[in-house]
Amino acid sequence: MVAFWLGSVFNILGIQDDFYIQFQRSGGFTGISNNIDVDSKKLDASEKEKIRQMIDQCNFFEFQRVDSLSKNIPDQFQYVITIEQGDQKKTVELTDSTVPEHFIPLINYLNQKARAAR
Numbered sequence: 001m002v003a004f005w006l007g008s009v010f011n012i013l014g015i016q017d018d019f020y021i022q023f024q025r026s027g028g029f030t031g032i033s034n035n036i037d038v039d040s041k042k043l044d045a046s047e048k049e050k051i052r053q054m055i056d057q058c059n060f061f062e063f064q065r066v067d068s069l070s071k072n073i074p075d076q077f078q079y080v081i082t083i084e085q086g087d088q089k090k091t092v093e094l095t096d097s098t099v100p101e102h103f104i105p106l107i108n109y110l111n112q113k114a115r116a117a118r
Contacts, residue, residue, distance in 0.1 A: 018041055019038075021037065022037050023081050023110040024079070054109060060106075081110070
């Protein structure tokens with residue numbers, strides 16, 4: 001009953017509860033890539049909330065890319081994260097040398113999930 005009520009409130013307020021993430025890690029010394037797609041509709045409530053908190057913590061949809069002079073560091077990883085939530089869709093591209101600290105939990109989580117899915 002409470003879940004139904006909360007779902008109704010989210011719909012009335014226009015807050016989208018579901019999200020879809022595409023994650024790709026490439027580069028590194030071995031060049032092995034890690035990829036995963038995460039559909040929140042296939043997650044349990046606690047995992048969905050955990051990911052949502054990480055997205056909020058890094059202000060994903062408000063994030064403005066910061067260019068770095070150290071982009072061409074050999075053997076670093078490159079990360080491409082695309083998140084669709086409601087009418088929002090954004091892609092963020094980062095490297096090991098340009099990852100802001102507040103993105104690390106999300107990247108680590110998605111990378112672990114990609115490794116487990118292999």
